[in-house]
Structure formats: structure tokens, C-alpha cells
Amino acid sequence: MRKWSLASRLLTGQLAFILCLSAGLSWALYLQAEQHSYEETADRMMSVAETIAADPFVLESVKTPDPSALLQPYATEVMETAHIDFLTIMAPDRTRFTHRSESEIGKAYLGSVDQALAGSSFTEVFTGTLGPSVRAIVPVTDDGGEVRALVAAGLTVDRVAIARDAELPAVFIISIAALAWGTLASFLLSRYLRRTTQDRRPDELADLFAFHDAALHSVREGLLLINNDGELVLYNDQAAELLGLTPGTGSPVDPRDLGLPATLAELLHGGRTAVDEFHFTPDRILVVNQSPALAPAGPARGRPGRQGRRPAERRLGTVTTVRDHTEVEALTGELQSMRTLTDALQAQAHEHANRLHTIVSLIELDRPAEALEFATRDLVQSQQLADDVVAAVGEPALAALLAGKKAQARERGIALVLTVEEVPGDGSGPALLDSGELVTIVGNLVDNAFDAVQGLPDPEVTVRLGVVESAGSRGFELTVRDSGPGIPAESRSRIFEQGFSTKDPVQAAGAGRGFGLALVNQAVLRLGGTLEVGSHHAGGARFTVRLPLPEGARP
Structure with a gap:
């Protein structure tokens, strides 16, 4: 037995x-x-x-x-x-x-x-x-x-x-009927259990449950099970950590009531199929895959039906996997930031090469005084920009980026206006911010502004940065404003979604658009800041970033 x-x-x-x-x-x-x-x-x-x-x-x-x-x-x-x-x-x-x-x-x-x-x-x-x-x-x-x-x-x-014996036939009929109906009910229940459990032994079912439970909690990815009503019924420890849920399982709950990002909550509740979708939480970038969980509806589970056809399938719910893509995206952001910085430095090097040729030509024309004046003026301008940025923010990498962007703007015929606010207070200087995050934020916002005004008459981009005090606390503030056509109102709620772009779809697909603002938004969130988008009085887009600074830290 x-x-x-x-x-x-x-x-x-x-x-x-x-x-x-x-x-x-x-x-x-x-x-x-x-x-x-x-x-x-x-x-x-x-x-x-x-x-x-x-x-x-x-x-x-x-x-x-x-x-x-x-x-x-x-x-x-x-x-x-x-x-x-x-x-x-x-x-x-x-x-x-x-x-x-x-x-x-x-x-x-x-x-x-x-x-x-x-x-x-x-x-x-x-x-x-x-x-x-x-x-x-x-x-x-x-x-x-x-x-x-x-x-x-x-x-x-x-x-x-x-x-008495005259009543016995009725007694026997009742007993036999009870035995027959009980046997039939037992047979039908046994048949149902045989189909449901696939004729497995109790020890096999116990081992199977133990294996599934171990697999659920040992996989490195977050795993969520959602029923046909769109309710979350089961998730593993990794999913709880990635989504900020309470470990363990309880009664089914609507994902929209768990404080998840709206797009992710709608995806889980709706049950649609998703392949490598990116979703942002306040501190993570998640890659989500979702597919329906199907089971054969016919009596012959897993076996071909008549004429080789498999039995119809019934939907049990959806299975969702969640991967943490934060580190990969952080590396991608750093790579993009380095590319931005490299492009800016190449533009600056190109401009400096032109100026060096000018100085050499003035010397060859026996006009040393003018050559010295030209070189001194260029050095003073470059040094003043670097000194202002370093004094205000304490980040040499950001100063180099802005210097390169200024040279890049001259090459593209764009007027780049840089405004560095004076540091308020005792002049001790603000705390250092993460240079990689700053380069990501500033580089992507300035590049987007350049793209917005490229080809327009009198293109202009204004960058204002500095440290401001509000309610007794210091914070870094960056404003990037352009004279372009601005951002349509219907697109403002989606511009920070990864893959979304206001550029021409064909050009955007070829250029890999739709990632810059998503990286900026994630960097701002990691630094605990805010990002606002709007329009200024002269038209065009305006992005304002505010980042908190640790109190008492020095550059």
C-alpha cells in the first residue's frame, strides 16, 4: 500500500x-x-x-x-x-x-x-x-x-x-442504496484526485511541495504569483526585498494597494504579457517579465488529444519575475556620463587646438604681443569658469564637463549661458556630491537642450547652478533652460519613462533615444532630490533639479 x-x-x-x-x-x-x-x-x-x-x-x-x-x-x-x-x-x-x-x-x-x-x-x-x-x-x-x-x-x-422480517427488504434496499451511492461518490472523488494530483503518492506530493517551496525562496530573481482576479497570492523573499513588501504570504491582496509604482501595479493587476519591461521604484530599476500560467483543461493532462491535438488550456493566473537592474543601469549611466564627458573634452580639445594654431600663427607673423594677449584672455576665461564651478559645487569633473559643453556649443552654433550662483553663508563651501551622478544629470540635460534648439534661429541654452539655502538647509540647485519649442503638455507625464522620446520615431530609434531623462530621473532619486519640468515665459523647456547636501560636510 x-x-x-x-x-x-x-x-x-x-x-x-x-x-x-x-x-x-x-x-x-x-x-x-x-x-x-x-x-x-x-x-x-x-x-x-x-x-x-x-x-x-x-x-x-x-x-x-x-x-x-x-x-x-x-x-x-x-x-x-x-x-x-x-x-x-x-x-x-x-x-x-x-x-x-x-x-x-x-x-x-x-x-x-x-x-x-x-x-x-x-x-x-x-x-x-x-x-x-x-x-x-x-x-x-x-x-x-x-x-x-x-x-x-x-x-x-x-x-x-x-x-419483522416483512420489513427487512426495505432495510436491505436502504443499506444497499447507501453503499452504492457512497461507492459512486468515492469513485468520482478518487477520479478527480487522480487527475488533479496526477496519480502521485503522498510522499511524492510532499517532496514536490518541498522542492517548489525551496525553489521559490532560493532563486535570485523576485517571483510573484497572481490569480485571475489580479490579486497577489504568493511571492518569494527576493520579490519582497525588491518591491518593499512584507516577507511571507497572507491572504490575496490587490497590487494597487501595496504602494508600488503605478505602472508596475497596473501591470501586475492587469495580467498582460510583458517581456523585459523596465520599471522604476524610488531606489531601484527593475526588469519585469510576466506571462500567463496555463494548465491543460482536458482529462488527459499533458497528453495529446484526438488527432494529435493537445487539450484546451485554462488560465490559472500569471507568473511574474522581477530582476534588479540597478547596478547595470548605474554602470550604463556612468558609461554614458563618461561618453558625454569625453565628447565634451574632445570638443574642448578641438577648440584649444584651433586657438593654439591661432597663437602659433600670430607668433609666426611676428606679432608676439597679440599672441600673448590672446592666450592670456583664453586662459583667464577657462580658469574663471573652472574656479566658479569648483567653488560653487566642489566638483572638478563637473567643471570640466561644463567647459567642454561650452566648447561643444560654440562648435554647434549654440549660445550657452552659464550662471554660477554665489555660495551663501560663511563661504566654507558645500559638501561634495557624487561626481558620476552629477555628470549624468548635467550632461544629459544639456545634451537634450542642445538637441531641442539645434537648427533653430538664435539657439540659446541657459545653465544655472549653485548652492541655495531653504528652511535652514543647504541644497544644490541646477536649472537647464532652452529656447526650443518646449515639451507638449500631454508628454510631460511620460518623458521620464525609459524608451519614450519626443524626437522623430525613426531618428529616435536609430540614435538610441529615450534613455537620457530616465537615467537623470533615477540619478536624482538616488541622491534624494527632486526633478521638475516646465516651460519658461519665453517658451522652451525648463528642467530644475534640487539635491540635498549633507549638513556640516566640507568640499
Whole structure:
């Protein structure tokens, strides 16, 4: 039996139980039928005895010198008419006046008479001259209440057994019907369990559950199971960590009530298929895959149906996997930032090469004073920009980026206006910010502004940066403003989505657009800042970044 499946064990156990139940039911019904037969016979005998005792002929006959001569024919007629085995009319001293067998007349009655002599009627089962019988004894009283005679009417136990046996077919039919219906129900339940459990043994099911539970909690990716109602029913520890959920499982809950980002919550609740979709949380970049969980709906699970066709499938819900892509995106952002910085430095190097050629040409033309003045003026301008940026922000990398962007703007014919706010307070300088994050934020915002004004008449981009104080705390503030056409109102809610771009779709696809602002938004979130987008009075887009600075830190 150890090799039997769960369905087989359940079927065997249920059949044994139903068999015992049917046997018990049969025995109970048999005893009930027997009890009912005795009670019904006793009631009938009591009715017959009471009727005879109430007959005035009996009272008058017992007062005569020879009661038997009058009562024996009377008793014989009653026994034949009422179909009873005996009707004994006796004196209070037990002397029989009547009997089924005339040889017993005049002899003492066998049985209890005490209650009848006291004036009470009763029934009993007693073994007399005819064998065991069910009998009723009733007193015959005169007008004064004195007991003048006793009447005993009875039916032998064999006749009672015949009446009982007449009810046995109904008892057996009920028992057999209960056994048949119980067996059918057990078979159908066993068949359902066999199909549901794929005829596995209990130990196999336990091992399978243990393996699945171990796999659920050991995978490095977040795993979520969602039912057809869009409710989250199960998730592993990694998913809880990535999404900020409470570890463990409870009752099904709507993902929209868990404080998840709106796009991710709608994806989980809606159950649509997703392949490598990026979703942003306040501190993570997640790659989400989602697909329906399907199971064969037909009886032959996993086996081809007729003509090689597989049975129809039913949807159980959706399975969602979540991967942490934050580190990869951070590396991508750093790479993009380095590319931006490299492009800017290449533009600056190109411009410096042109200026160096100019200085060399002035020297060759024997005009050293003008060459010295040109070189000094260029050095002062470059050094002033670097000093202003370093003094305000404390980041040489940002100063190099802005210097390169200024050179890049000159090459593209764009007027880049850099404004560095004076550091308020005691002049000790603000705290250092992460240079990689700053380069990502500033480089992408300035590049987007350049793209927005490229080809327009009088293109201009304004960059204002510095440290400001608000409510007693310091923070870094960056504003990038352009004179382009601005951002359409219907697109402002989506411009920070990865892959979304306001550029021409063909050009955007070829240039890998739709990632810059998403990286900027994620960098701002990692630094605990805010990013606002709007339009200024002269038209064009305006991006404002505010980043908190640790209090008391020095550059």
C-alpha cells in the first residue's frame, strides 16, 4: 500500500468506511424494525384485551357457576377473527376460563398479574404454554372498581418475527442504496484526485511541495504569483526585498494597494504579457517579465488529444519575475556620463587646438604681443569658469564637463549661458556630491537642450547652478533652460519613462533615444532630490533639479 497513490489510498479508505457504515446502518435498521414490530404487536394486543375486558358479556359470564362454558366459544371466535394466538380469560386467582388448548382450562395462568390485580393494564414478553409471546393483561372490573377477572391477549414471538422480517427488504434496499451511492461518490472523488494530483503518492506530493517551496525562496530573481482576479497570492523573499513588501504570504491582496509604482501595479493587476519591461521604484530599476500560467483543461493532462491535438488550456493566473537592474543601469549611466564627458573634452580639445594654431600663427607673423594677449584672455576665461564651478559645487569633473559643453556649443552654433550662483553663508563651501551622478544629470540635460534648439534661429541654452539655502538647509540647485519649442503638455507625464522620446520615431530609434531623462530621473532619486519640468515665459523647456547636501560636510 506504500506504493499506492493518494487517490487509491483515499478510495480504499472510503470504501472501507462506507462498508462499515452500511453494515452499521443495516444493523441499526434491523434493530429498529424488530423494536417496531414488538411495539406494534404490544399495542395491538393491548387494544384487543381492553376491548374484551370492556365487554359486559365477559363480566356477566365470570359471575356464572360455569364461566368456561360461556367464555370458551366466545374466546375462540375472537381469536379467529382478530388473528391472535391466544385469548385467556381468568379468575383473579389465575384460574383459566379460556385457552387455545381446552386441556389447559382450569389450570393456573403462567405470567405476571400483579399490576392487573392492582387495576393497571400492562404488556410483557413471557414464555407460556405456547412458547415466548408478546401479551397484554387487562383487568375486568365491576361498577365498584373491584377486579372480577383478568384478560390476557397475546401473539407468539414467531408471529412477531414474521412481521419483522416483512420489513427487512426495505432495510436491505436502504443499506444497499447507501453503499452504492457512497461507492459512486468515492469513485468520482478518487477520479478527480487522480487527475488533479496526477496519480502521485503522498510522499511524492510532499517532496514536490518541498522542492517548489525551496525553489521559490532560493532563486535570485523576485517571483510573484497572481490569480485571475489580479490579486497577489504568493511571492518569494527576493520579490519582497525588491518591491518593499512584507516577507511571507497572507491572504490575496490587490497590487494597487501595496504602494508600488503605478505602472508596475497596473501591470501586475492587469495580467498582460510583458517581456523585459523596465520599471522604476524610488531606489531601484527593475526588469519585469510576466506571462500567463496555463494548465491543460482536458482529462488527459499533458497528453495529446484526438488527432494529435493537445487539450484546451485554462488560465490559472500569471507568473511574474522581477530582476534588479540597478547596478547595470548605474554602470550604463556612468558609461554614458563618461561618453558625454569625453565628447565634451574632445570638443574642448578641438577648440584649444584651433586657438593654439591661432597663437602659433600670430607668433609666426611676428606679432608676439597679440599672441600673448590672446592666450592670456583664453586662459583667464577657462580658469574663471573652472574656479566658479569648483567653488560653487566642489566638483572638478563637473567643471570640466561644463567647459567642454561650452566648447561643444560654440562648435554647434549654440549660445550657452552659464550662471554660477554665489555660495551663501560663511563661504566654507558645500559638501561634495557624487561626481558620476552629477555628470549624468548635467550632461544629459544639456545634451537634450542642445538637441531641442539645434537648427533653430538664435539657439540659446541657459545653465544655472549653485548652492541655495531653504528652511535652514543647504541644497544644490541646477536649472537647464532652452529656447526650443518646449515639451507638449500631454508628454510631460511620460518623458521620464525609459524608451519614450519626443524626437522623430525613426531618428529616435536609430540614435538610441529615450534613455537620457530616465537615467537623470533615477540619478536624482538616488541622491534624494527632486526633478521638475516646465516651460519658461519665453517658451522652451525648463528642467530644475534640487539635491540635498549633507549638513556640516566640507568640499
